[in-house]
Amino acid sequence: MSVIADASFTRFGKREEGLLDLACESASPIVNKFADDIDFIVVSNSYSGEYNDISGINNLISTKLSLDTVPSIRVDNTSGSGGSALMVADSLIRSGSASNVLVIGAEKMTGYPTKRSTRIIASLLQPEERNAGLSLPSLGAFMARSYLSEFHAPREAIAKIAVKNHHNGSLNPFAQFQSEVSLEDVMNSRVIADPLRIYEYCPISDGAVSLLMVPEESLHSFSGKGASIIGTGYSSATSSLSFRKSLTTLDCVRKASETALKRGGIGISDVSVAELHDMTSVLEIIESEDAGFFRKGEGWRAAMNGDTQIGGQIPINTSGGLNSKGHPIGASGIAQAAEIYQQLTGTAGKRQVEDAHYGFSLSMAGFGNSATAIVYEGVA
Amino acid sequence: MKISRCRNCDAKFLVGRVFCPSCKSDAIEMIDLLEGKVIEIVSLVATPEPFPDNYSIAMIDANGIVLFARTDESLKKGDSVGITEDEFGPICNKI
Numbered sequence: 052m053s054v055i056a057d058a059s060f061t062r063f064g065k066r067e068e069g070l071l072d073l074a075c076e077s078a079s080p081i082v083n084k085f086a087d088d089i090d091f092i093v094v095s096n097s098y099s100g101e102y103n104d105i106s107g108i109n110n111l112i113s114t115k116l117s118l119d120t121v122p123s124i125r126v127d128n129t130s131g132s133g134g135s136a137l138m139v140a141d142s143l144i145r146s147g148s149a150s151n152v153l154v155i156g157a158e159k160m161t162g163y164p165t166k167r168s169t170r171i172i173a174s175l176l177q178p179e180e181r182n183a184g185l186s187l188p189s190l191g192a193f194m195a196r197s198y199l200s201e202f203h204a205p206r207e208a209i210a211k212i213a214v215k216n217h218h219n220g221s222l223n224p225f226a227q228f229q230s231e232v233s234l235e236d237v238m239n240s241r242v243i244a245d246p247l248r249i250y251e252y253c254p255i256s257d258g259a260v261s262l263l264m265v266p267e268e269s270l271h272s273f274s275g276k277g278a279s280i281i282g283t284g285y286s287s288a289t290s291s292l293s294f295r296k297s298l299t300t301l302d303c304v305r306k307a308s309e310t311a312l313k314r315g316g317i318g319i320s321d322v323s324v325a326e327l328h329d330m331t332s333v334l335e336i337i338e339s340e341d342a343g344f345f346r347k348g349e350g351w352r353a354a355m356n357g358d359t360q361i362g363g364q365i366p367i368n369t370s371g372g373l374n375s376k377g378h379p380i381g382a383s384g385i386a387q388a389a390e391i392y393q394q395l396t397g398t399a400g401k402r403q404v405e406d407a408h409y410g411f412s413l414s415m416a417g418f419g420n421s422a423t424a425i426v427y428e429g430v431a
Numbered sequence: 432m433k434i435s436r437c438r439n440c441d442a443k444f445l446v447g448r449v450f451c452p453s454c455k456s457d458a459i460e461m462i463d464l465l466e467g468k469v470i471e472i473v474s475l476v477a478t479p480e481p482f483p484d485n486y487s488i489a490m491i492d493a494n495g496i497v498l499f500a501r502t503d504e505s506l507k508k509g510d511s512v513g514i515t516e517d518e519f520g521p522i523c524n525k526i
């Protein structure tokens with residue numbers, strides 16, 4: 052089994068530094084301590100070509116860290132790059148191909164007009180659907196409309212996700228947004244794709260996160276405590292939106308979650324803390340159902356009741372989520388794992404969930420094109 | 432606009448494929464799709480390049496095939512629409 056033995060963040064947001072500098076800023080504290088032990092580097096990044104005019108980023112980073120000869124690869128799976136990179140790192144360790152893997156998630160996306168960014172992200176859609184003028188935010192709006200009418204949910208239930216996640220972000224020193232918003236603020240904010248509003252979407256972000264992953268048996272020679280990856284599940288769904296049977300369920304999330312829990316040998320009710328892929332508010336509700344935390348059509352009630360806030364039945368997105376922490380695409384899935392690491396090692400500060408023992412993360416690519424679910428156990 | 436049709440099993444689908452998703456035949460042809468009914472409509476404020484700054488997107492059911500098309504009209508669920516193409520892609524109008 053592989054264990055996350057260390058984690059290190061940059062602040063997310065609009066950053067002056069370039070992509071390589073951000074990646075190195077997040078990795079440096081780990082490299083400082085463990086340079087001689089690292090024998091593989093996995094870089095999670097999706098858009099260095101489109102945003103930063105950089106290719107082969109993994110080797111550029113390893114040289115800047117003076118780990119020139121350490122083998123490295125870049126994993127690109129759009130928004131789900133982080134989950135895929137963790138799966139690769141875990142596989143390298145479990146197969147014995149590598150021992151101590153430095154995982155770096157990094158993206159730099161600010162600096163272009165929003166219209167250009169929207170185009171870059173929409174390039175993951177099939178051309179026959181993209182050419183209708185679809186954007187990822189507009190798909191969230193279709194999903195919200197379908198969910199509200201299918202389950203007779205009040206509009207406020209979706210907005211409550213943004214209120215909760217901004218509150219959690221206000222407790223996270225690495226979050227892009229560190230101020231709370233009220234339900235009124237959310238409901239009165241600017242419409243982006245009707246009915247969803249700007250506070251309900253993740254911002255465009257720069258940022259990086261690094262993790263050290265090691266075999267469980269050698270954890271004692273590193274930090275001594277960590278988050279053990281006890282189960283991973285990966286699933287793909289059709290990338291053609293018109294080919295999907297429902298807009299209110301994400302098949303890949305359902306299947307990946309089921310597999311990860313089965314491999315981890317735990318039930319969803321054993322999970323103490325979860326990070327989901329809330330690119331927009333409604334996605335968190337739908338994923339919370341598809342992962343199995345709530346029955347289909349009931350996730351909105353949990354959001355209304357506060358069941359998913361810190362101190363609730365199952366705290367979701369204690370980090371602030373993509374919604375408030377920010378969504379530097381390649382970094383997001385790694386940041387989820389880093390949040391779970393902090394929660395399970397009791398180092399999550401003001402966001403700490405009491406007695407957190409099992410964690411869950413869900414990293415999603417495209418708009419439900421694929422998902423990686425990971426189940427973690429705190430070990431010491 | 433054009434969609435794909437399998438000559439072996441008559442399956443119809445929007446996104447072009449090498450093999451039919453139902454029977455795996457590679458005998459795929461393009462056919463015309465001219466109208467459908469609006470299932471859902473979303474108006475966008477933030478749009479991607481190279482599209483205009485404001486438009487709505489209709490999700491359309493055309494005899495069981497779901498597809499998307501831009502529109503500048505204020506359409507409602509259930510409206511019947513004709514589908515054509517402009518320089519960007521599919522566009523629909525109430526009929």
Ligand SMILES: [Zn+2]
Pocket residue numbers: 437438439440441442451452453454455456
């Ligand atoms: Zn066929």
